[in-house]
Amino acid sequence: MTGIRKVLAAGSVGLALTLFAAAPAAQAAPAAQAAPAAQAARAAQADKLKLTVAGDGAQGVTIQASYTDGRRLEQVVRLVLTATGPDGQKVGPVQLEPQPEGHGFYSSGPVLSTGTWKVTVNSPAPLPGKATATVRARAAQSPPAPEPVAVTKPTDGAGGAGAGWWPFAAAGLVLVAAAMGVAMLFGRRRTD
Numbered sequence: 001m002t003g004i005r006k007v008l009a010a011g012s013v014g015l016a017l018t019l020f021a022a023a024p025a026a027q028a029a030p031a032a033q034a035a036p037a038a039q040a041a042r043a044a045q046a047d048k049l050k051l052t053v054a055g056d057g058a059q060g061v062t063i064q065a066s067y068t069d070g071r072r073l074e075q076v077v078r079l080v081l082t083a084t085g086p087d088g089q090k091v092g093p094v095q096l097e098p099q100p101e102g103h104g105f106y107s108s109g110p111v112l113s114t115g116t117w118k119v120t121v122n123s124p125a126p127l128p129g130k131a132t133a134t135v136r137a138r139a140a141q142s143p144p145a146p147e148p149v150a151v152t153k154p155t156d157g158a159g160g161a162g163a164g165w166w167p168f169a170a171a172g173l174v175l176v177a178a179a180m181g182v183a184m185l186f187g188r189r190r191t192d
Contacts, residue, residue: 007084049077049129051121055094059110059137063121065129066104075103081108084133086115112137128130 052064061081065073082092096106116136123129 051131053133055135059112061108063106081117083117085117
């Protein structure tokens with residue numbers, strides 16, 4: 001490699017590294033300027049919760065808690081469920097525990113008997129919220145048994161899901177060999 005080529009290659013690498021190093025700093029500057037305004041807006045909404053109450057398809061209740069501005073809830077909050085059912089039956093207060101299904105997801109488990117219930121969920125301070133919904137509780141049912149499925153091999157000679165990779169690998173090898181050949185041809189010094 002001649003001296004000029006080495007200088008050009010080093011300059012190109014240096015320029016690329018400089019651009020890659022400067023890109024995150026350029027992106028962080030507008031975000032840093034917008035951060036105080038966003039924090040102020042969030043602080044105004046951060047003191048209230050939006051609670052979405054629904055039945056779980058059986059004899060329980062599910063609750064999705066989030067901030068009123070739509071952000072998901074990252075912390076555990078205290079939610080209390082009360083319910084009034086058919087014939088004046090009452091359930092609660094029941095303290096709800098967070099579930100592993102996601103942030104802000106709570107479930108009561110089977111606390112309701114079959115029938116239509118008016119369910120109220122409250123969240124006390126520091127994150128107050130309240131929601132009321134009508135929930136239809138049903139007896140739990142088990143899912144139907146799955147149908148047996150026959151597993152067969154493909155008869156079209158495809159050879160399975162991974163059979164199509166080798167043409168790409170062969171094309172890649174040919175391209176690498178061609179590039180090396182061109183580099184060797186033009187890279188030799190002429191001694192004329």
